[in-house]
Amino acid sequence: MRVDRVAAGVAVVCILGLTLATGPVGPLEIGTESGFEDPGTGTATVEVVSEPGTVALEQSEDGQDILYLSVSTARVTVSNVTGNPLLSYQIALDETGFATDKITSLGQTGEGEFELEIDRRTFRPQDVADVTEAELTLTLRGDEQVTLFEQVVPVERP
Numbered sequence: 001m002r003v004d005r006v007a008a009g010v011a012v013v014c015i016l017g018l019t020l021a022t023g024p025v026g027p028l029e030i031g032t033e034s035g036f037e038d039p040g041t042g043t044a045t046v047e048v049v050s051e052p053g054t055v056a057l058e059q060s061e062d063g064q065d066i067l068y069l070s071v072s073t074a075r076v077t078v079s080n081v082t083g084n085p086l087l088s089y090q091i092a093l094d095e096t097g098f099a100t101d102k103i104t105s106l107g108q109t110g111e112g113e114f115e116l117e118i119d120r121r122t123f124r125p126q127d128v129a130d131v132t133e134a135e136l137t138l139t140l141r142g143d144e145q146v147t148l149f150e151q152v153v154p155v156e157r158p
Contacts, residue, residue, distance in 0.1 A: 037107050042083015042142045044106050048149050049113065050075035055091065055134040056156040057123070067125055067158070069093075071118040074138055074149070078114060081106050085142030089116040092135045093155075096128060131155050 054072035071091050078087070084107025092099040102118050116138070138149035 037084035039084050039105060039107075040086050040141050042081070042085045042107065043144075044078055044082070044085045044087075044140060044142065045080040046087065046140050046148055047077045048074065048138065049077055051149055051151070052089070052136050052138070053151070053153055054156070055136070055153055057128060057131070057158065059158040065125060066122050067128060069121045069123060069128075071120075071134075071136070074116045074136075076114055076116065076138070076148075077112070078106055078109070079111050081111055083107060083142065085140055087116065088137070088139045088141060089118060090135075090137045090139070091118055092137070093128070093131050094133070094135065095130045096123075 050073070052072045052074040056070050057067040058070060060066045060068065069091075074089055076087070084105055087104040087106055088101045089104075090099060090101035098121075100118060100121065102116055104114065104116060132155055133152050134155050135152050136149070137147065140146045140148055
């Protein structure tokens with residue numbers, strides 16, 4: 001019997017055995033998980049330290065015919081994080097259909113005090129001419145969805 005045939009046969013048996021042992025019904029697990037939980041799962045305790053409350057449309061300083069939408073920051077304290085719950089800070093302008101949010105993964109940031117900010121957006125004045133109010137919402141999305149803060153606030157205009 002030739003040595004190369006024996007070696008090839010042993011290699012095939014090893015590969016087949018390892019494949020069966022680590023497959024879905026096999027007894028071995030080879031650790032394919034990334035270490036992060038699925039987003040939006042788990043729990044956390046979140047306390048709103050500073051409620052958001054200011055929304056403003058501000059004129060461009062360089063003379064362009066655009067308005068900037070700026071939203072005040074919200075400050076929260078996060079503790080008891082399990083899994084990977086998400087914290088969503090959202091603004092909606094109902095008159096325009098515009099809505100955007102900032103999502104923070106608590107499984108990645110961990111515990112502590114955080115400031116949540118929504119990026120400044122630009123609008124043409126005619127697109128937001130009828131906007132007088134904005135809805136601000138802070139929501140924890142995990143095993144359960146919990147609204148931590150929700151308020152309709154006036155929009156300051158130039």
